[in-house]
Amino acid sequence: MEQQKRITTQITSKRKIPINATNEFQRTFRLQINETLKAVYVAGTKLWVNLNSCAPLNSKFFSVKCTPNVQCQVLSQVPGGNPLFSPQPLSKNSVLLVSMDTASSEPDDSKLSVRFYGAKSELLGNAVVHLTAVEISLDVDADRDGIVEKNNPNKASWKWGPNGHGAILLVNCDAEASYYKKIDNENEEMDNVSDLKDMSKIILRTNGPPVLPKGYKLSLHISQTDAERVRVFRNRSTKQTEASLSNIILGLFQKEYPLVLNKKQLANEVPYQGGKSELVFYVEGLRFPDNDFDGLLTINLSLLEPVAEGFPETPIFTDKVVFRVAPWIMTPNTLKPLKVYVCKTADNFKVLSGIKQLVQKGGYQLQICPMYKNRGDRWMQDELEFGYIDSPHHGFPVVLDSPRDGELKDFPYKDLLGPDFGYVTRHPLRKEVSSLDSFGNLEVSPPVTVNGKNYPLGRIIIGVAFPTTENGRNMTKVVQDFLWAQKVQEPIALYSDWLFVGHVDEFMSFVPAPDRKGFRLLLSSPAAAYKVFRTVQNKGHGDAKMFPGTEEAVSIDEILSDKGFQEENNYVQSCIDWNRDILKKELALDEEDIIDLPVLFKLVPKEKRAVAFYPDMVNMIVLGKDLGIPKPFGPQVDGKCALETEVCSLLKPLGLSCSFIDDFASYHKLLGEVHCGTNVLREPFTFKWWNLEL
Numbered sequence: 001m002e003q004q005k006r007i008t009t010q011i012t013s014k015r016k017i018p019i020n021a022t023n024e025f026q027r028t029f030r031l032q033i034n035e036t037l038k039a040v041y042v043a044g045t046k047l048w049v050n051l052n053s054c055a056p057l058n059s060k061f062f063s064v065k066c067t068p069n070v071q072c073q074v075l076s077q078v079p080g081g082n083p084l085f086s087p088q089p090l091s092k093n094s095v096l097l098v099s100m101d102t103a104s105s106e107p108d109d110s111k112l113s114v115r116f117y118g119a120k121s122e123l124l125g126n127a128v129v130h131l132t133a134v135e136i137s138l139d140v141d142a143d144r145d146g147i148v149e150k151n152n153p154n155k156a157s158w159k160w161g162p163n164g165h166g167a168i169l170l171v172n173c174d175a176e177a178s179y180y181k182k183i184d185n186e187n188e189e190m191d192n193v194s195d196l197k198d199m200s201k202i203i204l205r206t207n208g209p210p211v212l213p214k215g216y217k218l219s220l221h222i223s224q225t226d227a228e229r230v231r232v233f234r235n236r237s238t239k240q241t242e243a244s245l246s247n248i249i250l251g252l253f254q255k256e257y258p259l260v261l262n263k264k265q266l267a268n269e270v271p272y273q274g275g276k277s278e279l280v281f282y283v284e285g286l287r288f289p290d291n292d293f294d295g296l297l298t299i300n301l302s303l304l305e306p307v308a309e310g311f312p313e314t315p316i317f318t319d320k321v322v323f324r325v326a327p328w329i330m331t332p333n334t335l336k337p338l339k340v341y342v343c344k345t346a347d348n349f350k351v352l353s354g355i356k357q358l359v360q361k362g363g364y365q366l367q368i369c370p371m372y373k374n375r376g377d378r379w380m381q382d383e384l385e386f387g388y389i390d391s392p393h394h395g396f397p398v399v400l401d402s403p404r405d406g407e408l409k410d411f412p413y414k415d416l417l418g419p420d421f422g423y424v425t426r427h428p429l430r431k432e433v434s435s436l437d438s439f440g441n442l443e444v445s446p447p448v449t450v451n452g453k454n455y456p457l458g459r460i461i462i463g464v465a466f467p468t469t470e471n472g473r474n475m476t477k478v479v480q481d482f483l484w485a486q487k488v489q490e491p492i493a494l495y496s497d498w499l500f501v502g503h504v505d506e507f508m509s510f511v512p513a514p515d516r517k518g519f520r521l522l523l524s525s526p527a528a529a530y531k532v533f534r535t536v537q538n539k540g541h542g543d544a545k546m547f548p549g550t551e552e553a554v555s556i557d558e559i560l561s562d563k564g565f566q567e568e569n570n571y572v573q574s575c576i577d578w579n580r581d582i583l584k585k586e587l588a589l590d591e592e593d594i595i596d597l598p599v600l601f602k603l604v605p606k607e608k609r610a611v612a613f614y615p616d617m618v619n620m621i622v623l624g625k626d627l628g629i630p631k632p633f634g635p636q637v638d639g640k641c642a643l644e645t646e647v648c649s650l651l652k653p654l655g656l657s658c659s660f661i662d663d664f665a666s667y668h669k670l671l672g673e674v675h676c677g678t679n680v681l682r683e684p685f686t687f688k689w690w691n692l693e694l
Contacts, residue, residue, distance in 0.1 A: 026097070027316055030054055031114055031127035038108060038213050042303060042317040043135040044151075047098035051114065052090060056124040061087035061117040064096065067110045070131060073097040087120045100133040103207040107132045134208030136218075138301040138319040140167035140200070144690055146392045148203045155321045158296060160694040168391040168690060169230070169297065169323040171285040172198045173398060173422035181414065183423060185286045190233050190257045194419065197394050199233070199282040202321060204301060210274035215306030217313065220260055220281070221267035226297050229287040229325070232261040234270065235280040257282065261299075270301075285325050288424060291481035295325045326389045327486035328398055328424060329689060330444040331682040332458050333622040334512045334519050339365040339681040340623070343374040343408070347666045348677070354661035355678060358621070358628045369411060377407030379672060380679045381505070382438035384412045388684045389422065397681060398422035403476060404438045426478040434473040436463055440503035440676050441475060441496060444489060446510055446519040447687075450588040456687045459586065460489045463496025463504040472497045488689045492586045498575040500609040505675050507576050507599075508583070509618050511627065513654045517593055520654065521583060523576055524618045525596035526569035532598045532646050533560055536635050544635030544642075546614060547664075556635050565602065572601040572610050595650050598643055611671055615664055617647055619673035621680065627651065630673040631660040 026048040029039060033056055041047060051062055064072050064084040072084060075095040088094075098112060108130035116124045142152035142165050158166030172185040176192040184195055204218075222230065236256050260268045260281065273279060289295035300320045304313035340359050344352060352368070359366040369380070377383070385400045401412040403426065417423040428437070435441075445458040460483050465472025474480075474497075483491050496502050507524040533556045536544060542557035559565065583589060600613040612619075615630035634643030641660075648658050663674050 024099075025317070029098070029129075031129070033116070033125035033127050036128040036130065038130050039132070040213060040216055040303065040305065040316070041098070041100050041131050041133045043100070043103065043133060043207075045099070045317060047096075049096040049098065049114075051094040051096055051116075052092045054114075054127065055090060055116045058118050059090055059116040059124055061120055062090050062094070063087050063115045063117075064113070065115075066098075066112045069100055069102050069133070070110050070112055071099045071101065072112070073099075087117050090116070098131075100131065102133065103135050104131075104133045104209045107209045107211060107213045109209070132209060132213055134212070134303075135206060136301070136303060136317065136319060137205045138299070138321050139203045139205060140321045140323070141392060142167055142321075144168065144392045144688075148201050150205055156298075158322055158324050160690065160692055162691045164690065166690075167200060167321060167323045169200045169283055169285040169325050170198055170389050170391050170394065171288050171325060171398075171422070171424070173389075173424055174198060174396060174420055175417050175423075176419050181417065183417065185231070185284055188231075188259060188262065190259075190282070196257075196282055198396075199284050200323065200391065200393070202232070202281040202283055202299065204270065204279040204281065205277075206272060206274075206279075207276045208272075208274070212272050215313065216272075217304050218270050218272050219267050219302050219304055219315075220270050221300050221302065222261050223298065224263075224266060226299075227261070227263040227266055229285070229293060230261070230297050230299070230323075231259065231284040231286060232299065233257045233282045233284070234260045235282065283323065285323075287325070288328055288482065289325055289485040289487065291485055293325075293485070295327070295485070295487075297323045297325065299323070324690075326391050326395075327488050327689060328387045328389060328400060328482075329457055329486070329685070330385060330387045330442075330460060330489060331684065332444045332446045332519075333510045334446040335682040335685065337362065337364050337623045337680050337682055339367060340621070341367050341369065341380050341679040341681070342677060343369045343378045343380055344371055345374070345376060345378050345666065346371065348378060348663075350662040351666055351674065351677065354628060354659060354674075355621070358623055358626050358659060362623050362626055364623060369408070369415070373408075373411060373415070375407035378667070378670075378677050379406065379438070379440070380408065381440045381676045382406070382503075382672075383408040384416075384679060385439045385442050386679065386681045390684060390689060392688075395684065396420040396422055397684075398424055400439070401425035402437060402439045402442075403428045403433045403479065405433075426476075426482050428476040428478055430476070433476055434502070436465075436473045436475045436496065436502045437479065438501075438503065440501070440505045440672075442483075443504055443508070443510075445492075445587055446512075446517070447685075448517065448587045450586065454693065455490065456692065457489050457685055457689060460491040461504055461508075461583075462491055462493055463499075463502060464493045465497035466495045469497055473502055487694060488692055492582065494579045494582060495575060496579075498572070498610060500604050500607055500611045501671050502609075503676075505619055506612065506616055507579065507618060509620055509622065509675070511622055511651065511654065511656060512625065517589075519593075521587070521589060521594045522597055522618050522620075523580060523594060524599035524601075524612075524616060525576065526573045526600050528596040528646075529598035529600045529643075530560070530566070530569070532642055533635070536637055536642050539637065541635060541637050541642075544637060546635060547633045548636060550633075559600075568603045568610070569600055571603075575610075597650070598646055612668065612673070614643075615668045616673050617643070619675040621674050621678045623680065625655055626657050626659065628659055628661050628674050628678075630668065631662045631664065633664060 031054040154165035
C-alpha cells in the first residue's frame with residue numbers, strides 16, 4: 001500500500017488543459033508497443049507523448065505506472081476519474097507529459113510503463129521506457145558581473161542597457177607571445193597561458209550517472225557563418241589551475257587546451273564527465289563588428305541520441321549561449337592621457353623639445369619613434385588612432401591602423417602590438433587611398449546628450465566630401481563601415497574636402513572645461529582672425545608683421561587690404577560654418593559651447609582647396625589642462641604676439657595652460673601641425689559600453 005501511495009503522488013490527470021500550456025521545452029517522444037526503449041531525460045524539459053498515435057488499434061483506455069522520481073501528467077479533453085495507474089479513457093488528444101525531479105545515479109535507473117486496453121480489462125499492448133535523468137547547462141556570464149552563473153535565463157539573448165543582459169566576447173587581437181610578433185587570434189593553437197584572460201569562459205555543467213547510456217553523446221557546435229568569427233578551446237584538465245600552467249612547456253600547454261571549434265570544425269564531441277562536474281571552454285573572438293557582422297554569436301550544445309546502428313545520432317536537446325563582440329571604442333581629448341607618441345626627424349628639434357616639456361609637466365609617458373623607424377614620416381596622428389576594447393573580465397588598448405600606409409606603416413604593428421595591446425586595421429577595396437583616409441580625419445567628441453539621447457562615449461567625427469562636389473574625396477568605405485558597425489559612438493560626417501589635406505583636425509578640436517558640458521569645441525575662424533587684425537590696426541600697429549624676421553613676413557595692413565585673400569577666407573569661413581551648424585545639431589551645442597580661434601587660410605590655386613596661412617592653432621595636442629599649440633608667429637603688440645594673447649584670453653578662463661610650440665619649418669610648411677605629428681594613448685571611459693541604451 002505504501003508503494004502505491006508513492007506512485008500515485010507522482011502521476012495526475014488534468015482535464016481540458018491546452019496541449020501546449022507549458023513554457024518548458026517539450027521533446028516529442030514515441031512509444032513502441034511491446035518493446036523496451038531507453039531515453040535520456042534532461043532536467044527542466046518534458047517528454048511529450050501523444051498516446052493515441054502510439055496506441056494499438058482499437059485501444060479505448062490506457063494506464064500509466066512509473067518509479068517514484070518520475071512525474072507524469074496527462075493532458076486530455078476526455079475526463080478521467082481514476083488515478084493514472086487505473087485505466088483512463090483514451091482520446092485522439094490524450095498527451096502524456098513526463099518529467100523527473102532528480103538526476104540519475106546510474107544509467108536506466110528509472111522506469112515508465114504505459115498499458116493500452118480495448119475494454120478496461122482487455123490488455124492490447126504495453127510500452128516500457130527505461131529513463132536516465134541528467135542535468136545539462138551551458139553557462140556564460142550573462143549578467144556581466146565577471147562570474148559564470150548557472151543557467152541564467154537570459155544566456156541565449158542580448159539586451160543593451162544597465163538592466164540588460166548577455167555575455168561579452170573580446171576580439172583576441174593582442175600578441176601575448178614575446179618570441180614572435182603575431183596577433184593571437186591568427187594562431188589556431190593556444191600557446192600562452194596569459195592568452196586565457198583575453199577569452200571569455202563557457203562552463204558546461206552536468207549532473208548525472210557516471211556514464212551516459214550507450215550511444216548518447218554531447219556535441220558543441222556553431223554555424224558556418226559564426227565559424228569565421230569565433231574559435232573555442234577546451235580545458236582538458238579538471239584539476240590543474242591556470243596559475244600552475246605558467247611553467248608548462250609549449251607542447252604540453254597546447255595539449256591542455258585543445259582546439260574544439262573553428263572554421264574547419266563546426267561541431268565536436270565533448271566529454272560527459274559523470275556525476276556533478278564542470279567542463280570549462282575558452283571562447284576567442286576573431287572579428288570586430290562590421291557591415292556584414294552585427295557582433296552577435298551563438299554557441300550550441302546538443303545531446304545526441306542513437307537511433308540505430310549505421311545511422312547518425314539525432315539531437316534531442318540543445319542549449320545555447322549568445323555573445324556580443326566588444327566594440328572598438330575611441331577616446332576623446334577630455335580623457336586622461338597616459339602616453340604621448342611623437343617621431344624624431346632631422347628637423348623637428350623644437351617640436352620635440354616642446355612636447356617633452358608638456359609631457360614632463362603632466363607626468364605622462366613619452367615614446368619617441370626614431371628616424372630609422374619612421375624614415376622621415378612624421379605624421380603620427382595620420383597613421384593610427386588609439387582606442388580600446390572592454391568586457392567585465394578584461395580589457396586593453398587597441399590601435400586602429402589607417403590605410404594610408406606611409407613610411408610609418410609598420411609602427412602600429414611592430415612597435416605597439418604586444419601583450420595586452422591590440423591591433424586592428426581595415427584594407428581598402430581599391431588600391432589607392434586619399435588623404436581623407438589618414439586619421440587626422442578621424443576624431444571623437446566627449447560625451448553628449450542630444451534630444452534626450454545619451455552618447456556617454458561621445459560620437460565619432462569624420463570628414464567627407466560635400467554631396468554636390470564633383471570628384472570629391474571621401475574616407476574609404478571599409479573604414480566608414482567599420483566605424484558605424486561599432487554602434488556605441490554613432491559617427492557624424494563633416495565636410496572636409498574643401499581643405500587641401502582634408503582633415504577635420506585642421507578646423508576643430510575639443511578641450512576640457514570645468515562647466516557647462518565639461519568641454520568646449522574649438523573651431524578655426526578666419527572671421528575671428530580678421531577681428532584680431534583689425535583691432536591691432538585700429539591701435540596703430542598696422543605695420544606689425546606676421547612671420548617677423550622671415551622671408552614670409554607680411555604686415556597687417558597688407559593682409560587687410562588684400563580683397564582676394566579676404567574672399568578666400570570668406571569661403572573658408574562658410575565651409576567651417578556649415579560644419580559648425582552640423583556639430584551644433586548633432587552634439588546639441590549652444591554658441592556658448594564653442595570657441596572661435598583666430599586662424600587664416602589660403603587657397604592652393606590649382607586645387608582651390610585651403611591650407612592654413614600661418615600655423616593652425618586649433619591643430620593642438622591636449623594633455624589634460626596643458627595645451628601644446630602651434631606657435632602662430634603673429635604681429636607683435638607691446639612685445640607680445642597678438643594671436644597668442646587672444647587665444648590665451650579665450651582658454652585660460654577654463655583653467656587651461658597654453659604652451660606655444662614652434663612647428664613652423666618642420667610641420668607647418670609641410671601642411672601639418674603639432675596635432676598631426678603626435679598621438680596620445682588615453683585612459684578608457686569609466687562608463688561601460690554594454691550599459692548604453694540602444
